[in-house]
Amino acid sequence: MPRVYNWQIGREMSYPHEERHSQYQFAFVFNPNRCLGCQTCTMACKSTWTFSKGQELMWWNNVESKPYGGYPQHWDAKLLKLLEEANPGKQNWNARKKDPQSMPYGSFDGMTIFEAAEQHPRPEGQQGALGYLPTDDEWRAPNIHEDTATGSHFTKESQYGGSVELPEHKVWFFHLARICNHCTYPGCLGSCPRNAIYKRPEDGVVLVDQSRCRGYRKCVEGCPYKKAMYRPTTRTTEKCIGCFPRLEGKDKEISPTGAPAETRCMSACVGKIRLQGLVEVEEQGGWANDPTNPIYFLVRERQVALPLYPQFGTEPNGYYIPPRWVPRGYLNQMFGPGVDGAIEQYSCPDRELLAVLQLFRANQQIVFRFEIEQGEKVGECEVTMPNGESRTQELFNDTVIGFNKLNEEVARVSIEEPTFERPAGSHVNSI
Numbered sequence: 001m002p003r004v005y006n007w008q009i010g011r012e013m014s015y016p017h018e019e020r021h022s023q024y025q026f027a028f029v030f031n032p033n034r035c036l037g038c039q040t041c042t043m044a045c046k047s048t049w050t051f052s053k054g055q056e057l058m059w060w061n062n063v064e065s066k067p068y069g070g071y072p073q074h075w076d077a078k079l080l081k082l083l084e085e086a087n088p089g090k091q092n093w094n095a096r097k098k099d100p101q102s103m104p105y106g107s108f109d110g111m112t113i114f115e116a117a118e119q120h121p122r123p124e125g126q127q128g129a130l131g132y133l134p135t136d137d138e139w140r141a142p143n144i145h146e147d148t149a150t151g152s153h154f155t156k157e158s159q160y161g162g163s164v165e166l167p168e169h170k171v172w173f174f175h176l177a178r179i180c181n182h183c184t185y186p187g188c189l190g191s192c193p194r195n196a197i198y199k200r201p202e203d204g205v206v207l208v209d210q211s212r213c214r215g216y217r218k219c220v221e222g223c224p225y226k227k228a229m230y231r232p233t234t235r236t237t238e239k240c241i242g243c244f245p246r247l248e249g250k251d252k253e254i255s256p257t258g259a260p261a262e263t264r265c266m267s268a269c270v271g272k273i274r275l276q277g278l279v280e281v282e283e284q285g286g287w288a289n290d291p292t293n294p295i296y297f298l299v300r301e302r303q304v305a306l307p308l309y310p311q312f313g314t315e316p317n318g319y320y321i322p323p324r325w326v327p328r329g330y331l332n333q334m335f336g337p338g339v340d341g342a343i344e345q346y347s348c349p350d351r352e353l354l355a356v357l358q359l360f361r362a363n364q365q366i367v368f369r370f371e372i373e374q375g376e377k378v379g380e381c382e383v384t385m386p387n388g389e390s391r392t393q394e395l396f397n398d399t400v401i402g403f404n405k406l407n408e409e410v411a412r413v414s415i416e417e418p419t420f421e422r423p424a425g426s427h428v429n430s431i
């Protein structure tokens, strides 16, 4: 297999195709600390793209309650087990070897899904990626174990005490919202024997060419996140298309000047946990240095948002601010070795980070650049840090301003939310 560079695992790796990159890359940051599991995003996607015959069990966007929930069921636990069997005891990170540009989280010394497939060819021939095909049963319940917390090992007589105290809750769950990660090295694309899957050169969105697809389901098997889905009525695969007409600024209601807009699931998010962007990609594949792009700022500059299972090797473009009450071992397995640093920053954000966090759901158009206008100090509060120490957080009424691709102002949010008091007697339901 050709060799490509994957900055998330800090090293070169094998991939079935030669290195080639898009001009921009579709990317997003989700903040599970704020997700309320309302499924508004799920229904926004369903009612836009997957409401037809044959798509009944297809949820391009889903929100699962971790650790027990999953769509399809056990998707991540099953793949982690397969990788462990392929490379027993060696699926480890070396977090000491770091470089801010080429290996920001250190280096993953284990096997990716592509390397495991290369080293363990199957009797029917070498596959593009290690994977498995979920059973029909595993797809049928997108919301299984919703809101189910851990804690079965506690008895009435034993300790529930301290079960929900930071830095780690003893009884815990969290909502993990998921869409296709429009990976830089997609497992679906690498597994397709028909070359029916491609990345758009303009924005890196991963699409299935329906005229080439023959429904072999190799992509369903090879996508580690299980976001390529088979449609029995057409006998082809379908998947998230990144709402590309919105990315192209085709919706004049949202983008009167034709600037790129966020997807339906992002725009609908009630909890304001989602921020989507397009980051500029250099010729060699790295992200162009652009610290005023909010996605670049959160992912590369601050590393407060981390990739989902980077060790799978697809370089996913979905990033998550780790939920701060969850046991660290679980989070380290899911988001890699950057978890402690991310939680530390999120627990007590400085002025700049706090301002950028206000851009989540500030507008439906994609923010390409932000500026911050500094305001006066409006308060301070005591924060308990993950190591138990107390820190004083100063709060300033700064204003963050977001600009779209055409450099037009599309968002302006202040830290202190303006409040209005209605005069008594001026509304009909006054008592």
Ligand code: SF4
Pocket: 179, 180, 181, 182, 183, 186, 187, 188, 189, 206, 222, 223, 224, 225, 226, 227, 228, 239, 314
């Ligand atoms: S998440 Fe899966 S379907 Fe989406 S690009 Fe990556 S490998 Fe392909």
Ligand code: SF4
Pocket: 034, 035, 036, 037, 038, 039, 040, 041, 042, 063, 175, 177, 268, 269, 270, 271, 272, 273, 274
């Ligand atoms: S709409 Fe937002 S808050 Fe609601 S479930 Fe989806 S991601 Fe979570």
